[in-house]
Amino acid sequence: MMNNHAIQINDTTLRDGEQAAGIAFTVEEKIAIATLLDAIGVQELEVGIPAMGQEEAESIKTIANLGLNTKLLGWNRANLSDIQASIDCGLERVHISVPVSDIQIDAKFQGRKRLVLDRLKDAISFARDRGLSVSVGGEDSSRADESFLLYVAYSAQEWGAFRFRFCDTVGILDPISTYNKVSRLVSHLSIAIEMHMHDDFGLALANTLAGVRAGAVSVNTTVNGIGERAGNAPLEEVVMGLKHLHGIQTGIDTKRLVEMSQLVAKATNYPVPPWKAIVGENTFAHESGIHAHGVLQNPVTYEPFAPEDVGWERRLVVGKHSGRHLLLSVLQQHGINLGQTEIQSVLDAVRHQSVQTKRSLTVEELLSLVPQK
Numbered sequence: 001m002m003n004n005h006a007i008q009i010n011d012t013t014l015r016d017g018e019q020a021a022g023i024a025f026t027v028e029e030k031i032a033i034a035t036l037l038d039a040i041g042v043q044e045l046e047v048g049i050p051a052m053g054q055e056e057a058e059s060i061k062t063i064a065n066l067g068l069n070t071k072l073l074g075w076n077r078a079n080l081s082d083i084q085a086s087i088d089c090g091l092e093r094v095h096i097s098v099p100v101s102d103i104q105i106d107a108k109f110q111g112r113k114r115l116v117l118d119r120l121k122d123a124i125s126f127a128r129d130r131g132l133s134v135s136v137g138g139e140d141s142s143r144a145d146e147s148f149l150l151y152v153a154y155s156a157q158e159w160g161a162f163r164f165r166f167c168d169t170v171g172i173l174d175p176i177s178t179y180n181k182v183s184r185l186v187s188h189l190s191i192a193i194e195m196h197m198h199d200d201f202g203l204a205l206a207n208t209l210a211g212v213r214a215g216a217v218s219v220n221t222t223v224n225g226i227g228e229r230a231g232n233a234p235l236e237e238v239v240m241g242l243k244h245l246h247g248i249q250t251g252i253d254t255k256r257l258v259e260m261s262q263l264v265a266k267a268t269n270y271p272v273p274p275w276k277a278i279v280g281e282n283t284f285a286h287e288s289g290i291h292a293h294g295v296l297q298n299p300v301t302y303e304p305f306a307p308e309d310v311g312w313e314r315r316l317v318v319g320k321h322s323g324r325h326l327l328l329s330v331l332q333q334h335g336i337n338l339g340q341t342e343i344q345s346v347l348d349a350v351r352h353q354s355v356q357t358k359r360s361l362t363v364e365e366l367l368s369l370v371p372q373k
């Protein structure tokens with residue numbers, strides 16, 4: 001266990017989350033998502049990209065006028081016009097992103113690193129002169145030359161940024177490489193480091209936690225992990241991972257995480273897979289005989305934490321892999337007591353029906369398999 005220290009969540013469901021191919025929120029959905037994120041205690045929201053145009057800017061303005069407790073941040077390129085668009089939305093915090101890897105700088109700035117730095121300096125100074133708080137992001141930090149990355153981050157600090165975002169833009173790090181790279185930044189900088197991890201190899205959560213271990217104090221998340229390509233570190237996984245694996249409280253009301261997930265799933269039109277960590281509907285469902293037997297004795301046997309902790313309920317499901325103890329328990333709840341031979345024949349019938357229907361059975365279906373006396 002680590003010592004408790006404050007980790008703040010900067011949720012980017014409304015920015016990187018919405019960048020997922022095929023996702024587009026209405027302004028009403030954005031308001032509902034921002035309002036619930038605020039209500040559950042998320043400390044900061046990246047609400048969008050004001051430079052996208054009038055309609056997007058109007059929706060950001062609307063969120064800025066809601067009077068939420070959470071801090072709001074607009075995402076910007078290192079362009080003065082992008083930052084002016086953020087100011088026009090009423091935002092007091094801006095995030096300014098610059099590419100830092102050779103791959104990205106070649107594609108966007110024709111390899112001119114000096115130009116990247118000049119544009120960043122001008123953008124920070126434009127924003128600071130107008131009283132804005134500035135966070136800086138190193139796009140593709142994970143593939144950047146480490147000395148150049150440190151130089152950019154250090155320069156951002158010197159020019160007045162309050163935070164540097166370490167981005168694993170294409171999700172190619174593992175926890176050990178993340179730890180090493182983030183430790184280096186933390187040891188050389190006095191400003192906060194923020195993690196922004198993508199899930200291309202399924203390691204966004206692991207890498208986020210590794211970054212926190214290395215000293216990062218702010219974390220980007222998206223609800224259900226939505227976002228570019230394979231998505232981002234999921235809010236629900238980061239919050240519960242910090243809480244249960246590292247003993248770090250985030251101040252977020254975990255009991256509303258399932259509600260949060262369901263709101264975003266509806267707005268995206270993409271259902272959450274049943275086996276999705278923390279918020280999938282199977283996360284507290286037990287069908288297998290050995291598991292159900294254990295859970296009936298003590299839920300801790302097969303649950304890492306109580307379902308109520310995230311707003312779920314435990315479900316005992318009768319299906320192909322069930323055993324006698326589970327069936328006896330369900331039947332007893334309906335006033336039916338069977339002997340060993342009878343329960344075995346019901347179990348055989350359950351297995352057969354489950355294979356035929358390719359699903360678990362409802363309680364009514366189970367009851368219909370009980371021999372009439």
Ligand SMILES: CC(=O)SCCNC(=O)CCNC(=O)[C@H](O)C(C)(C)COP(=O)(O)OP(=O)(O)OC[C@H]1O[C@@H](n2cnc3c(N)ncnc32)[C@H](O)[C@@H]1OP(=O)(O)O
Pocket residue numbers: 016019049051052053076077078079097098099107108109139169228
């Ligand atoms: C890793 C990330 O997720 S970064 C965030 C990515 N998010 C998005 O792209 C979603 C929203 N984007 C948009 O709506 C549009 O791309 C806009 C409004 C930002 C820009 O639109 P357009 O003017 O049509 O440009 P387009 O998207 O085709 O190209 C991007 C331009 O930004 C430049 N650019 C890219 N990153 C940066 C940066 N960090 N700082 C400055 N300029 C940048 C590119 O070089 C290119 O410049 P060019 O037009 O001079 O060639």
Ligand SMILES: O=C(O)CCC(=O)C(=O)O
Pocket residue numbers: 016095096097098136137138139140165167168169170196198
């Ligand atoms: O904020 C930045 O600098 C870029 C963020 C991002 O979306 C990414 O790198 O994947």
